[in-house]
Amino acid sequence: MIRFEGAGKTYPGQARPALDALDLTVEAGTTCVLIGPSGCGKSTALQMVNRLVVPSTGRVLVEGRDVAGLDPIALRRRIGYVLQGVGLFPHRTVAQNVATVPGLLGWARARIAERVDAMLDLVGLDPTEFRERRPDALSGGQRQRVGVARALAADPPVLLMDEPFGAVDPVARARLQDEVRGILGKLDKTVLMVTHDIDEAVRMGDTVALMRDGRLVQAAPPAALLAAPADAFAAEFVGGDRLLRRLSLLPARDHAEPGPAGDAPRLSAADASLKDALALMLASGRDRVGLEEGSVSLSRLRAAAEAAPPA
Structure with missing residues (x-):
């Protein structure tokens, strides 16, 4: 768990705080x-x-x-850190990069080698192919995967991610977001992530915390934030197409009406969202549209988009 209790920061020479009395809790095993x-x-x-x-x-x-009472070096070795641009050591191989924190912790060589291979497998990189490569021989998406593997190598309970996909090309970004989200779900990590991209926040977060001028405006699950922004600033920030974004969070199967779909076009993916259903309707x-559980009508889809979030 991560908890901010009235946390504030005023830098020298600044008229107002960069962070102003933040109260926020990130529950264990969730991503904020x-x-x-x-x-x-x-x-x-x-x-x-x-x-x-x-x-x-x-x-x-x-x-x-309280982190103020902890040795900063020991603290950082227990917290994974993934940042924009990845920050891999250019003169070290992929394996050596992933092994950074386990090596600092004094793990045995055989244990480190086993962990490196396991982490590369986890992020979808074949160890036999990538272990001895250097960062300049990797694509942007591959470097980001190595960065995630390095952050997870020592099995830290907490993971910080600072604009982690900012250096990845737009075509690969959504796929990588989904893959990392799946990885984090399996590992039960407590994750705090920073992004400027509302679509990324909605895709990655169990909770989205919207900030303005150093203050917390609203912290809510993505569907609740999109359905009921706290104020005009929140509504403007999440965008006029927020209901469309919300559809991407709602599984189509949860809104299916029983009965045969007739000759309606069918959604093929079992995890298709209502946004996928709308796209097929438009196409x-x-x-x-039909699916295994029945069908979803346009009127049902509209009602789901406009419904109040669960209390």
Whole structure:
């Protein structure tokens, strides 16, 4: 668990705090995404967790312990860190990069080698093919995978991700987001992530925390944030197409009406969303699509998009 209790930061020469009395809890095993305009305080908050930034007021707790009382080096070895541009050591091989923290912790060589291969497998890189490569021989997406493998190598309970997909080309970004989200779901990590991209926040977060001028505006599950923004700023930030974004979070099967679909076009993927259903309706010119559980009509889809989020 990560908890901010009145955490604030005022840098010398600044008229207002970069972070102003933040109260926020990231429950164990969940992902919280900090989002907001440039200068809103999201990166300052993230860097407080591993003591790269020291609070001026309040405190930050990790697993119930105030980080101010912990040795910063020992703390950082227990927190994975993935950042924009990855930050791989260019003169070291992929295996050596992934082994960085286990090596600092004094793991045995055989244990490190086994862990490196396991982590590369986890992120979809064949160890026999990638182990001895250097970062300049990798694509942007491959470098990002290595960065995730390195951050997870010592099995830290907490993972920080600072604009982790910002250096990945747009074509690969959505696929990589889904893959990393799946990996994190399997590993039960507590994750705090920073992004400026609302679509990425909605895709990655169990909770999305929207910030403005150093203050927390709203923290809610993605579907709730999209359905009921807290104020005009939140509504503007999530965008006029927020209901369309919300459809991507709602599984079509959960809104299926029983009975045969007739000759309606069918959704092929078992995990298809209502956004997928809408896309098929638009492509086919029909107001209903079929799936294994029955069918989804346009009216049902519209009602789902506009429904109030669960309490």
